Amino acid sequence: MTADSPRRIDVHHHLIPPFYRDLLTKAGIAEAGGRALPDWSAEAALEQLDLLGTDTAVVSVSTPGAGFLTDPAEAADLARRLNEYAAGLPERFGWFATVPMPDAAASAAEAVRALDELGADGVTLLANNRGTYLGAPGQDALWRALNDRGAVVFVHPADLPAPAVEGIPPFAADFLLDTTRAAFLLVRNGVVRTYPDIRFILSHAGGFVPYASHRMAVTIAGETGRSPLDVLDDFRSFYFDTALSSSPAALPTLLAFARPGHVLFGSDWPFAPSIAGQYFATALDTELAPTTLAAINRTNALPLFPRLGGTPAPAPSRNLRRSAQRAGARFFFRLVNPGTK
Structure with a gap:
């Protein structure tokens, strides 16, 4: 491990087990959030960790x-299979358990099994499940089970419960609104x-939460009589x-709003391609003070x-990290200069 290795802990890193891809394909689901399902393997994921100087990824x-399985028994069985698969990944992976929402009782039962028996590091909850948002009535059985265990909950967006707007991929804007709705x-x-x-961890810097927090606080205060503060x-x-x-x-707004210690590193691999991860990681590495960077990274x-704070992973060579940073810079240049090859 070199002295300048980030040793990141990536809390937003996905897995797509082969049997899960097959089930999605059979159900006619060829994409998620408007993007085609990317290729995934544990081996490719480990390569990505090395590229970004990441010790551990908490996968979800x-x-x-x-x-997507409307039969409650089938959804519960799929959640069990996904959790057992995640529990068997190599030691550089932590994992968030999958639960069969919107069935709160079944989700509570599977969360307890995953946390208490399989060693899950937390639970993934989609912001909405077939139109039912987190925070809706009837979910107390799940909240009690998670609260009793001091659980970490990773809130990830889903497709909005409305038709997509032509020309706007859901991941580009709708995902941010979905997370914001759940947080609200x-x-x-x-x-x-x-x-x-x-x-609770909110994906993608909380969607619009930091930017719209005061507007939402005034709205809720007006409805409930609570203090906006x-x-x-x-x-x-x-x-x-x-x-x-x-x-x-986005980053200055997030850092100005979030409590100290409440900003965590995430890559969104493999749904965010490697080049995007390199760009955003490079932005952190080059724009933040060393103490702030170390806090976010780890x-x-x-x-x-x-x-997850145990033995560090082997560090990539300095040349590999510099190559990743250059690739990230080229990616940003193409974003702001779309006609450039």
Whole structure:
């Protein structure tokens, strides 16, 4: 391990087991969030970790999770299979359990099994499941089970429960709104206050939460009679990952809003291609003060995932990291100069 290796803990990193891809294909689901399902293997994932100087990735199943199966027993069985697969990954991977939402009772049961018996590091919850958002009534069995265990909950967006707008891929804008809707309801309906031992991580810098937090706080205060400052405090209780969000415009807003220690590194691989991960990681590496960078890359995650702070992975060579940084810079140049090859 070289002295300048980031030793990142990536909290937003996906897996696509072969049997899961087959089930999605059989169900006619060829893409997630408007993007074709990418290729995935544990070996390719480890290569990506090495490229970005990442020690550990906490993997999760992305949308549509298990909820595309409308039969509750089939969805519960798929969640069990996905969790058993994740539990068998190499030791450089942590994992978030999949649960069969929107069935809150079945999800509570599978969360307990995954956390207590399989050693999951937390639970993935999609912002909405077939139109039912996190924070809606009827989910207390799940919240109680997670709160009793001080669980980490990774909130990941799904397709909005409405037709996509032609020309706007869901991952480009709708995902950010989906996460924001869930965060709003989790605060509006008192989930984060009633169950304070759950640690919620919001994907992609929380969608629009940091930017719109005061607007939403005033709205909730007007509806509930609560103090806007108390509502803002609830929004600031969330953790936020940097996946696709460490741009010069988004990152200052996130850092200005989030509590100290509440910003975590995320890559969104493989749905975000390697070149995108290199660009956003390079933005962190080059724009942040060393202490802030070290906190986001690693130390902020350790209180949430203490077992992942063990033996570091072999570091990539300095030449490999410099190559990744140059690739990230070229990617950004093409973004702002679309006619350039």
